[in-house]
C-alpha cells in the first residue's frame with residue numbers, strides 16, 4: 001500500500017495527488033497542517049520535513065518530481081505519463097527545469113512581503129513565457145497528457161492574476177482550459193479536500 005504525507009494546499013503535494021488519481025492507484029492519506037508538522041516527517045525527509053513524502057513498503061521517497069518518476073517507473077500502467085522514448089523523457093525533464101523558477105516565484109509570493117512581490121511576479125511571468133514558446137497550438141505540453149503537465153498545473157493555475165490568460169499567453173491559456181477540465185486536476189486543486 002502507498003502512503004502519502006501531504007498538505008492539501010501544497011502545490012508540490014497537489015502534483016503527487018493528481019498523479020496518483022490519474023494512475024488510479026490506491027493510497028492512504030497522512031494529511032497535515034504545515035504549521036504543525038508531525039515529528040515523523042522530519043525523520044523521513046530531514047532537515048525540514050518537506051512534503052510530499054511517499055512511502056511504498058519500506059521505501060521512503062520525498063520530492064514531488066522524484067516521486068513522479070518513481071511512481072511511473074514502479075507502478076506505471078498501460079498509458080504512460082512519462083514518455084517511453086528517450087527524447088520524450090528528455091523533453092519532460094527539460095520542462096521540469098522550466099517550471100522550477102515558476103514554482104520558486106509562487107513560493108515567494110506566498111511567503112514574502114510586499115517588497116518581494118514585483119520581482120516574484122516578473123520571474124513567474126518570465127518562466128511562463130518560456131514555456132509558452134514550447135507549448136503546442138493545441139493539446140498538452142508534449143502532445144499526450146503526462147508528468148510535464150502535472151508538474152506545471154498546480155503552479156500555472158494557482159493565481160488568477162498570473163494565469164496564462166491574464167498574462168496574454170494564448171497557447172498556455174488553451175492548455176490551462178484543457179488541463180483544468182480533467183477530473184483529477186479539478187479534484188486535487190480544489191480549495192478544500194472532498
Ligand SMILES: N[C@@H](CCC(=O)N[C@@H](CS)C(=O)NCC(=O)O)C(=O)O
Pocket residue numbers: 007009010011012013034048049050051052062063064065
Ligand atoms: N522540491 C520539493 C519542494 C516541496 C516543498 O517545498 N514543500 C513545502 C510545502 S508546499 C514544504 O514542506 N516546505 C517545508 C516547510 O513548510 O516547512 C518537492 O518538489 O516536493
